[in-house]
Structure formats: C-alpha cells, structure tokens
Amino acid sequence: xxxxxxxxxxxxxxxxxxxxxxxxxxxxxxxxxxxxxxxxxxxxxxxxxxxxxxxxxxxxxxxxxxxxxxxxxxxxxxxxxxxxxxxxxxxxxxxxxxxxxxxxxxxxxxxxxxxxxxxxxxxxxxxxxxxxxxxxxxxxxxxxxxxxxxxxxxxxxxxxxxxxxxxxxxxxxxx
Amino acid sequence: xxxxxxxxxxxxxxxxxxxxxxxxxxxxxxxxxxxxxxxxxxxxxxxxxxxxxxxxxxxxxxxxxxxxxxxxxxxxxxxxxxxxxxxxxxxxxxxxxxxxxxxxxxxxxxxxxxxxxxxxxxxxxxxxxxxxxxxxxxxxxxxxxxxxxxxxxxxxxxxxxxxxxxxxxxxxxxxxxxxxxxxxxxxxxxxxxxxxxxxxxxxxxxxxxxxxxxxxxxxxxxxxxxxxxxxxxxxxxxxxxxxxxxxxxxxxxxxxxxxxxxxxxxxxxxxxxxxxxxxxxxxxxxxxxxxxxxxxxxxxxxxxxxxxxxxxxxxxxxxxxxxxxxxxxxxxxxxxxxxxxxxxxxxxxxxxxxxxxxxxxxxxxxxxxxxxxxxxxxxxxxxxxxxxxxxxxxxxxxxxxxxxxxxxxxxxxxxxxxxxxxxxxxxxxxxxxxxxxxxxxxxxxxxxxxxxxxxxxxxxxxxxxxxxxxxxxxxxxxxxxxxxxxxxxxxxxxxxxxxxxxxxxxxxxxxxxxxxxxxxxxxxxxxxxxxxxxxxxxxxxxxxxxxxxxxxxxxxxxxxxxxxxxxxxxxxxxxxxxxx
Numbered sequence: 182x183x184x185x186x187x188x189x190x191x192x193x194x195x196x197x198x199x200x201x202x203x204x205x206x207x208x209x210x211x212x213x214x215x216x217x218x219x220x221x222x223x224x225x226x227x228x229x230x231x232x233x234x235x236x237x238x239x240x241x242x243x244x245x246x247x248x249x250x251x252x253x254x255x256x257x258x259x260x261x262x263x264x265x266x267x268x269x270x271x272x273x274x275x276x277x278x279x280x281x282x283x284x285x286x287x288x289x290x291x292x293x294x295x296x297x298x299x300x301x302x303x304x305x306x307x308x309x310x311x312x313x314x315x316x317x318x319x320x321x322x323x324x325x326x327x328x329x330x331x332x333x334x335x336x337x338x339x340x341x342x343x344x345x346x347x348x349x350x351x352x353x354x355x356x
Numbered sequence: 357x358x359x360x361x362x363x364x365x366x367x368x369x370x371x372x373x374x375x376x377x378x379x380x381x382x383x384x385x386x387x388x389x390x391x392x393x394x395x396x397x398x399x400x401x402x403x404x405x406x407x408x409x410x411x412x413x414x415x416x417x418x419x420x421x422x423x424x425x426x427x428x429x430x431x432x433x434x435x436x437x438x439x440x441x442x443x444x445x446x447x448x449x450x451x452x453x454x455x456x457x458x459x460x461x462x463x464x465x466x467x468x469x470x471x472x473x474x475x476x477x478x479x480x481x482x483x484x485x486x487x488x489x490x491x492x493x494x495x496x497x498x499x500x501x502x503x504x505x506x507x508x509x510x511x512x513x514x515x516x517x518x519x520x521x522x523x524x525x526x527x528x529x530x531x532x533x534x535x536x537x538x539x540x541x542x543x544x545x546x547x548x549x550x551x552x553x554x555x556x557x558x559x560x561x562x563x564x565x566x567x568x569x570x571x572x573x574x575x576x577x578x579x580x581x582x583x584x585x586x587x588x589x590x591x592x593x594x595x596x597x598x599x600x601x602x603x604x605x606x607x608x609x610x611x612x613x614x615x616x617x618x619x620x621x622x623x624x625x626x627x628x629x630x631x632x633x634x635x636x637x638x639x640x641x642x643x644x645x646x647x648x649x650x651x652x653x654x655x656x657x658x659x660x661x662x663x664x665x666x667x668x669x670x671x672x673x674x675x676x677x678x679x680x681x682x683x684x685x686x687x688x689x690x691x692x693x694x695x696x697x698x699x700x701x702x703x704x705x706x707x708x709x710x711x712x713x714x715x716x717x718x719x720x721x722x723x724x725x726x727x728x729x730x731x732x733x734x735x736x737x738x739x740x741x742x743x744x745x746x747x748x749x750x751x752x753x754x755x756x757x758x759x760x761x762x763x764x765x766x767x768x769x770x771x772x773x774x775x776x777x778x779x780x781x782x783x784x785x786x787x788x789x790x791x792x793x794x795x796x797x798x799x800x801x802x803x804x805x806x807x808x809x810x811x812x813x814x815x816x817x818x819x820x821x822x823x824x825x826x827x828x829x830x831x832x833x834x835x836x837x838x839x840x841x842x843x844x845x846x847x848x849x850x851x852x853x854x855x856x857x858x859x860x861x862x863x864x865x866x867x868x869x870x871x872x873x874x875x876x877x878x879x880x881x882x883x884x885x886x887x888x889x890x891x892x893x894x895x896x897x898x899x900x901x902x903x904x905x906x907x908x909x910x911x912x913x914x915x916x917x918x919x920x921x922x923x924x925x926x927x928x929x930x931x932x933x934x935x936x
Contacts, residue, residue, distance in 0.1 A: 202542065205491070210483060217484045247669065254666035260488040260508060263542040 194223070195249050196268040196275055196346055199238040199256060200230060207261045211238060214259065220244065220252055224277075224321075224343030235263065239345045241321075268346040275346040278316065279324045280306070284335030285313040294334065301327050312337060320344075366495045367396035367526040370459070372534060373502035374403060379430050381406055381421070381792055383414040387434025388474060389461025392526035394432070406792070406821055409813040411438055413785040415445020416811065419454045420749055420789025423772045424797075426579070428455035428509045429789060435461045435523075436474030440481065444779060446516045447485040451776025452600060453573060455514035457505050458482075464524040465493060479520050487515030495528035503538040512545025513664040514577060545663060549680030549688060557635070557659040557676045558692040564633030564657070566707040567593045570616065570645070573600030573775065574638015574662055576768040578682035580604070584637070587690040592702050594711050596624045598639050600775040603765035613711060617645040618912040619757040622924040623714040625910075628653055629918050631707075635689075636660045638682040641671040642776065651917030661685045718924070728903045729879050731755055731830045735762035737882045738800070738828065746798045747772060747790045749825075751783035751807025754836035757908040759802045781810030787825040788818055788895075798890065801827040805859050806835045815869040818895035826889040827873075827897045832904040833859050840907050844922070845914075862899040873897030 201207050208227060215222050223241040230237040244252065253265050268275060285291045285308075294313060298304060303317035317327050321344055328339060364372075370393055374382070381404040386394040397405050408414035411433045418429025429449075433442055439460035449456040463472040479491045488508050490501045505517040561567055575584055581604055588595055588611055595605045596616040605612050616624035628634070634656040639645065641660075646652040649672050660668050661678035668677040678685055693701075735758055742748070748763055749772040750756040756773055765771050772790055774782040787801035808829050818825065830836075835853040842850050863873035871894050874885045882900075889896040909923030 205493075206479060206483070209480065213483050251666065251670055258664070258666055260540065260543050 191243070193243050193245055194241065194269070195244065196239065196241045196273070196344055197253060197256075198266045198268055198346060199240065200263045200265075201236050201238055202261045202263065203229075203234050203236045204261050207236070208238070210259050210261060211240070211256065214255055215242075215252075218252070218255060220248060224341075226343045226345045228345070239268070239343070241344050266348065268348070272349045273346050274349060275320050275344050276318055277321050277324050277344045278318045278342045279328070280340040281315045281317065281328060281331065282337040282339075283313050283315060283331050284311065284337055286311050290334045294331065297327070297330055303327060363529045363531060365392070365396070365526070366492070366498045366521075366528050366530055367392045369495075369498045369530050369534060370502055370521075370526070371396045371400050371403065373499055373506075374430065375400070376534070377503075377506045378427065379403060382430045382432050383408055383417045383421070383789065384432030385409075385411055385414060385434070385438065386432075387438045387461065389435035389463060389523045390432060390438065390459075390521070390526075391461075392523060393459070393461070393521065404821075406817065408785070408817050410811065411441030412444050412781065413811050413814040413817065415442045415456070415458065416448065416779070416782050416785035417789035417792070417814070417817075418456050418458075419445060419449050419452070419782075420772055420786030421793040422449075422454050422456060422514075422789075423452075423786070424747055424769055424790035425793035426455075426577070426769070427793070428457050428506060428514075431456065431458045433458075433460045434474065435463055435478070436476045438474070439476060439478040443481060443485065446482055446518060448774055448777040448779040448782065449516040450485045450487070452774065453514050453577060454516065455509045456516035457509050457519065458486075458516055459519045459521055461526070462491070462520045462522040465522045466524070468522065478518065482518040485516070486518045489518040489520070491520040492522060492525045495525050495530045496532040498525065498530060499532065499534040500538055503535065504540060507538060507540060508543060511543070512547075513574075513662075546665070546679045547663070547681040547684060549661070549678050549685050551688065551692075553676050553678045554685070554688045554692050557678060558689060558696050560633055560657045560659065560676065561591070561593070561635065561689075561693060562696055562701050565703045566631045566655075567633040567635065567704055568627045568631035568656075569593050569595045570598060570628070570634065570636045570639050571595055571601045571604050572598040572637065572639025575601055575604040575682045575686075576638075578638060578663070579768075580638075580683040580686050581768050583683055583686040583690070585609070587686050590690060591693055592704050592708060593635065594627055594704075594708055596620075596627060598642070598645050598775070599760060599773060601639065602760065602771040604768045606766035607764040608766060610712065611708065613715060615760050618647070619760065619908055619910070621715075621761070622718040622910050622921065623711055625912075625918045625921060626714060627711055631656045634658045636662075637686065638662055640664075640667045643671070646672060646918070647912050647920070648915060648917040651919060726903045726905045729877065729900065730906055731758040731902050731908075732762055732906075733879050734828070734830070734876075734882055734900050734902070735759060735802075737879065738802075738886065739763050741883065741886045742800065743798060744770075746770065746800060747787070747794060748800045748802055749773065749783050749787035749790055750801070751803040752778045752780045753804045753807060754840065754906070754908050755802055755804045755807075755830040757837070758830070761908070763802075780804075780807040783807055783811075784825070784827060785811050785814045787827070788814060788823045791823050791825050799825045801825050803827055803829045804836060805829055805831040805833060805855065805862070808862070809859070812865065815866060815871055815895060815897075819869050819871055823895065824893060825895050826886075827895065829862055829897065829899050830902050831859065831862065831899050832902045832906070833857060834904040836904060836906070837908075839904060840911075843907070844911070862897050866895075866897040871895050871897065873899060876900045
C-alpha cells in the first residue's frame with residue numbers, strides 16, 4: 182500500500198493558505214503580485230472559508246527561504262489579505278484531487294489497475310470499453326506517483342485540482 | 357440630527373469626505389464620466405479646483421504637494437484616457453511612497469464591459485502601481501471607500517490609492533451617513549518597534565568602530581529630523597542619505613556625508629564600503645544606492661529599519677531587522693544606547709576624522725574640462741542664492757544628479773525629486789504642487805530641456821492659478837544622462853539622444869503662456885537672472901545654455917559594486933586600513 186505520509190514536500194516547495202476578503206479582483210491582486218515580483222505559482226485553489234465573506238486561497242510555489250519570506254511579506258501587504266498560514270510544516274494536511282483517464286482496453290490492464298487502485302485508495306468513477314476514469318485524492322507526491330505508475334497503460338488525460346490544505350489543529354502557523 | 361435620514365448624492369459624499377480629510381485643493385481635468393463630481397465641486401469654492409493641462413501634470417502636482425507638506429495629494433480625471441494619463445504619476449508616487457488619492461470617472465455600471473466610449477479597466481491597470489484600489493459599485497459604500505482610501509494612502513508606508521467612480525454612482529442617491537471612522541482589520545502597520553531588535557542593534561552599534569547611518573525617505577515621511585540630529589549628535593555616527601532622504605539631515609552638519617549611490621558623493625560611498633556597522637533608517641536599498649548587492653557593505657553588520665517589513669531582506673542581507681516608524685525607532689535606539697553606553701563606548705573618532713578629511717578632498721562632483729557654462733557652475737550660484745527654506749523640485753537626468761551634488765539642504769521636504777521611478781517631466785508640475793502646499797516658500801524647478809518638454813504645458817496651469825515657481829532649465833539640446841552613458845559605456849554610439857537644434861525657444865514658450873523668462877549663456881549672467889526670477893510675480897523660466905559634453909561624475913557603472921565607481925579620486929580604490 183502507498184504510504185500516505187504527512188506532507189513529503191521538497192524543502193523548496195511551499196504551501197500557504199491566504200484568508201482573504203471575498204472582494205472582486207482579489208485573485209487578480211494575488212496572481213498579479215506573483216507576476217510583478219517574478220515568482221511562479223505552482224498550483225492555486227480558491228474556495229469559501231467557514232466565515233461568511235472570507236475566502237481561502239491555497240497556493241503552492243517553489244522557492245528558497247528568501248523567496249518564501251519575500252512572497253509572504255508581499256502577500257501580507259495586500260489590503261484584502263487578512264492572514265497567511267504556512268502549510269508546508271508537519272502540522273498540516275495537504276490534499277489534491279486528480280481525475281485520470283487511463284486506457285484500459287486490454288483485460289490484463291484492467292486487472293492490474295484494480296490492484297493499483299486498491300493500494301492507492303483510488304476509485305474508478307467512469308468505465309467505458311476503452312477507458313477508465315480514476316479519481317484519486319492525496320498529497321501531490323502520491324498523485325504524481327500514481328500517474329507515473331499507470332503511465333504504462335496509457336494516460337489519455339489528467340485533471341488535477343491543485344493542492345488545498347488545512348492545519349491539523351486550529352493552530353495553523355500564523356505569518 | 358444624526359438619526360435623520362438625509363438623502364444626498366454620491367458626488368456630495370465624495371466632496372464631504374474630501375473636506376473631512378482636510379483637502380483644500382484638487383488637481384485634475386474634467387470629462388464626461390467625472391462631470392457629476394465636478395458639478396458637486398461647483399458648490400464648494402472652499403476646495404480649490406486646480407485645472408491642469410494633462411492628467412500626468414495633475415498627478416505630479418499632487419505628488420509635489422504631498423511631498424512638500426506630507427498631506428495626501430488628490431487628483432481627479434475622467435474615464436479612459438483621463439485615467440490612463442494619470443498612470444505615470446500614480447506609478448511615480450508608488451515608487452516614492454507619496455500619499456495620493458487618485459479618482460477617475462468610469463462609464464456607468466450598466467455599460468462596464470461593453471467597451472463603451474472612454475471605458476477602460478483602470479482598476480486592473482493601476483493594480484500593480486497602487487497601494488490599493490477600489491471600484492465603487494454600491495453608492496451606499498461611497499463614503500466608506502473614500503475614507504478607507506485616505507487611511508490607506510497615509511498610514512504606515514504611504515502610497516497612492518486609486519478609486520474608480522462609475523458615473524451613475526456619483527449621481528446616485530445615498531442614504532448611509534458618512535461614518536466617523538472606518539476600520540481596516542487587515543491593515544495594521546507596525547509603528548512602534550519591538551524592543552528586542554532595538555537592543556541587539558544598540559549592542560552592535562556600541563561595539564562598532566566604523567558605524568554609518570543611511571537615512572532614507574522614510575525618515576522624512578516619519579518627520580524624524582529632530583530625533584535623527586539628536587541621536588547623531590549624542591552617538592557620533594556619520595550620516596549618508598539616499599536621494600529620497602536628502603534634506604532629512606542638515607548637509608552643513610559636520611557628520612553629514614551627503615548622498616550616496618550611483619552618482620553619490622565619493623566619501624559617502626567610501627563610508628558605505630568600509631563601515632563595520634550600517635544602520636539603514638527608512639530606506640529600501642534600491643539598486644541605485646547599493647550597486648551590486650553581493651559586494652555591498654562587505655564588512656558591516658547591517659541593521660535595517662523600515663515601516664514596511666517586506667523591504668527588510670528584499671535587496672540586501674540583514675543582521676538586525678527592525679519594523680516600525682523611523683521616528684519611534686530612532687528615539688528608542690537613542691534611549692537604549694544611552695542606557696547601555698559606558699564611558700569609552702563611542703569608538704568612532706578615528707573613522708569620523710578620516711571621513712571628514714576625505715570629504716574635504718572630494719566634496720562636490722568632479723569638474724570636467726568642458727567649454728562654456730557648466731551645470732555645476734550654475735548650481736553653485738543657485739546654491740548660494742537660495743534660502744534654506746526654499747524648495748527645489750527636479751526633472752530627471754544629469755541636472756537632477758548635478759543638483760544632488762551642488763545644492764545643499766538642511767530641511768526635510770525641500771528636495772523633491774522623482775527617485776524611484778525617474779519620471780522625466782516631474783519637475784515643473786511637482787514644483788507647482790509644492791508651491792500650492794507651501795505658498796510662502798520660494799519654489800524652484802531644476803529641469804532639463806528633455807524633462808521640461810514632457811510637461812511644459814503646465815505653464816498654463818501656473819499662469820491661470822497664479823502659482824509662482826522659478827524654472828531653471830539646463831538646456832544642452834540633448835538627453836544628457838543617456839548621452840553620458842553612451843559616451844562612457846557604448847563607444848560614443850549616440851543613438852537617440854540629440855534633439856537636433858529643434859528645441860523651442862523656452863523664453864518665447866514662456867511668453868506664449870503669458871509668462872516671462874530669460875536666456876543665460878554665461879555664468880556671470882546667472883545672478884541677475886535669478887534676481888529677475890524672484891522679482892517676477894509669476895512663474896519664470898531661466899533657459900541656461902550648457903554644453904552637452906558635460907558629465908556628472910563620479911558614477912557607478914550599472915551592475916557593479918560601489919568599489920568600482922569611475923571618475924572619483926584615488927581614495928576610492930583603497931581600503932580603510934590603507935587609507936588610515
């Protein structure tokens with residue numbers, strides 16, 4: 182079985198969550214800031230938070246400590262950003278969902294895929310004569326590993342949500 | 357009274373908010389989408405409506421106003437081109453942390469997104485060049501937005517805030533009364549610093565033998581001159597300023613080394629290279645100050661204090677970060693050092709003596725052997741002529757850097773220049789804005805022929821509103837600074853810098869605007885020209901014919917460390933130990 186460890190992230194891979202006012206243009210401010218400062222967004226997800234009028238934006242990006250510090254400071258300067266929490270630490274759960282269309286015309290491939298699905302706790306969500314669409318949830322590394330594994334059958338399409346995350350306790354490390 | 361519902365319109369709310377913020381002047385130009393707001397101003401003669409000739413001029417006037425008095429400048433314009441014409445001025449204010457509230461009309465909400473006449477996405481355009489921006493989509497929120505804009509523009513590190521005002525929002529009925537206060541829970545700048553880094557900084561300063569202060573524009577914004585002078589007098593640390601900080605520390609003070617950086621004083625840069633403790637107060641270590649950051653202040657422990665935490669560690673490595681307002685930081689640092697200091701704590705005497713000797717040797721830019729009247733020569737005369745309280749605004753280029761060398765200032769908010777953005781065309785409108793803010797002062801615009809022509813239409817504004825400034829144009833019929841770069845770094849391949857004898861006659865240009873001016877071709881004529889300028893009751897233009905071959909030196913080749921400055925004296929190539 183795939184060992185679903187905590188967040189086995191590259192030390193230069195950061196995940197932060199921004200609590201922002203749900204104002205028009207707030208996403209543009211954030212993505213614009215990355216562009217202006219010449220930083221790259223790896224993934225970004227946006228959704229409502231538990232609080233009315235406040236959205237949560239999870240951003241993953243690569244960069245050394247200087248990039249991380251500069252980026253979080255610049256993001257904090259945006260008036261619409263209320264707070265930033267670091268999710269790259271042990272005390273956070275990071276997840277990503279992916280839908281993968283896999284070529285499974287051959288019976289032996291179907292059989293093999295079944296064992297992989299079990300090991301990765303992934304599930305088929307649509308099966309046709311030619312393909313199986315698989316849904317998998319896990320850390321980005323787990324999703325990467327699964328996609329690598331099924332590449333032998335032929336991966337026709339991959340749709341990934343990008344990472345989202347949450348602190349294990351209420352104590353997400355404040356920035 | 358407060359419970360009575362009075363229905364007024366969005367435009368009235370704006371004007372009322374401006375009044376509550378103490379706005380006495382607005383700079384701008386009307387147009388289709390801002391007609392309602394201008395209509396409301398019609399009933400309020402207590403807000404002077406200064407009609408500019410171009411929105412960029414309006415924006416620089418607002419900036420000059422803000423830089424001279426510290427209050428936010430307000431600009432108005434219409435939608436589309438009205439807004440985009442402001443953009444350069446807004447960007448300039450953003451780079452130099454100038455408080456500004458810029459408002460432009462927008463097409464009515466029902467037309468937004470339809471590519472209507474004079475519609476443009478100004479919120480999108482100004483997003484990266486403002487501290488924040490707003491679009492009013494609910495007239496009931498008008499007051500809250502205007503008040504928040506002023507709060508954001510002025511608190512913490514100041515900057516420009518843009519407000520998009522759809523035409524129908526300006527004329528909509530508003531029931532919500534103007535709140536007494538607005539809250540921004542997500543914006544709380546740190547003003548009072550944490551005492552822990554202050555203590556660490558104090559210990560490092562007391563251990564150092566070669567301390568140096570760099571005072572930046574943040575000290576001027578914080579109004580920290582008295583605190584800085586008292587601190588320096590007590591603790592004996594020499595002071596460099598940045599271009600933006602010029603004036604915060606009296607340049608006639610024995611511990612003043614002047615401006616450092618790309619075109620800085622040689623001894624000031626020498627001090628930065630050789631110091632063992634660098635105390636940066638309200639500066640952002642721009643590339644024009646540091647040169648190559650890898651070799652910047654190689655022997656120094658760096659203490660960096662700024663109100664904006666994102667500036668700390670952005671450009672140079674920092675040993676002690678301090679977040680807070682410069683005034684508070686200097687006061688606390690001073691107190692802490694006094695508490696910790698012992699009898700023999702101040703070990704900087706030898707360092708100071710050496711720097712003062714070097715200052716004697718190197719002070720003022722190197723004079724080149726060029727024919728005719730030099731910019732340095734003219735500015736020496738102007739420097740003797742001007743009063744301590746006089747304000748000088750500048751354009752951008754050689755004349756600006758000559759001004760930095762040859763004009764000395766003892767008071768903050770008297771040197772108003774486009775530091776971060778380097779906006780040609782800043783000088784005349786910024787001078788006009790400064791004069792509006794400080795009508796009792798004499799205001800000079802030190803300009804170049806290239807810069808001046810970018811906003812010279814504002815002479816009409818000067819005429820119409822009787823705003824008197826004295827413009828000194830260093831006219832070499834060339835884009836002199838670029839010419840200098842091409843001469844030194846590009847084998848004299850003078851591409852795109854020659855105005856080809858087609859400059860207008862600037863005196864006649866002034867006369868065309870019903871103003872007056874004078875040509876100066878010899879240094880001996882300069883004093884009379886300056887006197888004539890002061891005698892004139894209106895804006896006056898002095899057109900100085902200067903040679904294009906003149907260089908402003910010393911100069912740091914771009915991308916190189918301060919050690920590689922060219923055009924300086926030999927001391928620069930030596931280390932502290934060798935010089936000693």
